[in-house]
Amino acid sequence: MSSTLSKIERRTAYTLLLPAVCLVFAIILFPIFANVWISFKEVGLKDIRIPEPRAKKIVKNIQDSNFELKIIYKLRNSSLIQDIREVRFSDKLPKNIKPVNLDKRCEFKSQKVKCFFGNWEAGYRENFEIFVKNVNNNSIKSEFLKSNKPDLKGKSNNILLTTDFTLKNFKNVFINNNFFELLMTTFYFTFFGTLGAILLGIFAAQLVNQKFYGRTFMRSILLFPYVGPVVALAYTWTLLLDPNSGTINSLLVNYGVIEKPINLLGQKYLIINILGFELKLRLALTTVIFFEIWRYFPLAFLFILARLQAIPRDLYEAADVDGAGPFRKFFYITFPQITAILSILFMIRFIWNFNKFEDIFLLTGGASGTLTLPISVYQQGFAVSNIGMGSAVSIVIVLLLITFMIIYFKLIGKKANEI
């Protein structure tokens, strides 16, 4: 009895789960594995389109004849890279119209011109002509002929499904493309972006956890940068920081803080002289990190605030009796209470910042030393049009991500469940 019940229960569960699991499998898991396949292939953006035989139909009158017309089909292989095999052509002619001196490759049957063109190599072009005349020797209207479209069929290889593999992409990723610098930029961006967001989040949470007039308002606006659409915010910041007539540069020049506008997003290095030492600051990268901090500190704030509000009040009351000031209260009571959530936040935010694409893409497009791994996927895949390379970089990201997750679950997986 119980076994039938549990069988029914199991079957119900699978029915309920099936649609969601299928969708997630098709759109998330399948692409992750497909990346592995594509990364071992030499595929460009152009190769994705399956080659098709195409024909453009032109109807022309012939001089000195009202009864005959010439139809020109401009035939071509749509792909410049791949062949098409066994191309077949067919076009229907209107009633009473018949081809004259038909090409050897073709035959005329039941008002249809059918041809077999054989193989077309990549980039193949041909002007294929047929002459037609009216059986009753009447004149022909050319519009009449144009109305029908020819039908072409051919076989071709889908380059994605062939089995020739190469290690070229990975060789390119690791050797030719300054992989070390790419990795360092990504880590620099991720580490400081995460750290800054969490520090700012602690300040904001500590602030909102006090009582003051306008506290709820403050709490709402603190979440604005995260809730707003990234496109709008990134472009607003680009305009704010613009070297020509951007608000911030103009204000700084106006108040004499700087002499010339600084291209905060377009300048790779800023050289600072401190006591005779020359310091090279990655300027554009730093600006992007600041934007990142600005946009994502609200999340850290939200988590830390939730934790702060759960700290028992009597701890602070006891500290008051001992005469501890607010700073001591923070370091001796608050901070130990939030370290667990901070470490979890750091790991999770680290993983997410590591994958961040939109923010950098919209601000600098990866120029001026802000090229990170996710931007590199886009650049290789779509700017350089090398899909295989893009996939290879994706694989690198996935592998690093899995490493982070293993570290995460080893270090704080158990703690996360407790909170």
Next chain:
Amino acid sequence: MKFKSLIITLLASSIFLTIIICIWKILATLQGLNFTNLNFNLNLSLSIGLIITCVFIGKKFNHNLKIFILSLLFTILYTFLNENSPMWFSVGIFLLILFFTNKLKKYDLEYLNQDFISEKIVFEFLSLFAIVFFALVILFPFYIMFVTSFKTQTALLIDPIDLSIDFSKNIYEIFKSYFVIFKTYDFGRYILTSSYVSVGTVLITLLFAIPAAYAVARLNFFGKTFLSTSILIIYMFPAIVLVIPLYTVFSQLGLRNSVEGLLIVYTATTLPVAIYMLQGYFKSIPKEIEEAGLIDGQNWFGIIIKIIIPLSLPAIASVSLYVFMIAWNEFLFSLMFLDNPKTFTLSRAINHLTGDAETPRQYLMAGSVVVTLPILLIFIYFEKYLVSGLTAGGVKG
């Protein structure tokens, strides 16, 4: 002891006052006032003077009268010492000082004589400073976005700092950017597409997620623990690693440039978090209620529709708002999948505007306002639900 806390009060409060006066001055510059010097030292000395007077008068005088007279004196002195400034600027200064001296209410010599007071004082002014800092840093870009959309190209080129809105023009002239983006750039269509995609994503996600979450929360089946952990792990994989395979497959299937393709992808990427959030809530519903439903002869479909959904409306609202926000703000997939202006979403359309370097920035900002305003209004109105959605799904972003 008394002397130390007096010095600390002076330092902390005068720096704070100077900074807020400077901020007010910078904001006034953006309204077209022609200041070129912040007069930091002058402000600082004026502030110190004000604070010393305030502390020494202490409670010997009626508080309201005291702050009113002090603020008035300070404002007159300030206006006199500074470059010519209009009335509204001075009124702003007056209100700032009024607010500030009111904050200083409890500070008198007696108060400063307490134990451990200096730490408290520093903390209090640091908090005040933090409020101003956060409000400014967050709202300033939004303010610039909004104000720039009302300017004209020439005005912005002549004086990029002056962002004041010229109210002497007629309404059409003021809102010109908005008329242009709706007429020339077809933003009406993009708003519709974006709404359609976002609402569609919410509905389909709920349709798929509610049954799945119910199964995870309530039913026993083989592979349950594996499934619940993999939900979170799948959620950690970013869109950027999915983009290339999806792009190739969608190109070959002809799903690119279609809103339906976008709907499928958005739904799939938000499903894990939706299931995760909902199953947590479903678990908190007492099992006895469902058992009562079972006795009444309901099958699982009836239980979900008649018991689970009505009881978990708050959680469903959170999930819906969170998913709506994700879909409305999404950029990467819309950039990859949409090339045809007829299928653009708002985010993609704004990105398309910037592709042409000639596009005036006020149009860009008007477009940004159009995409930002709805989501901010929804956030403010449904803050409670969206915040719980953000907290649950907020590991991502």
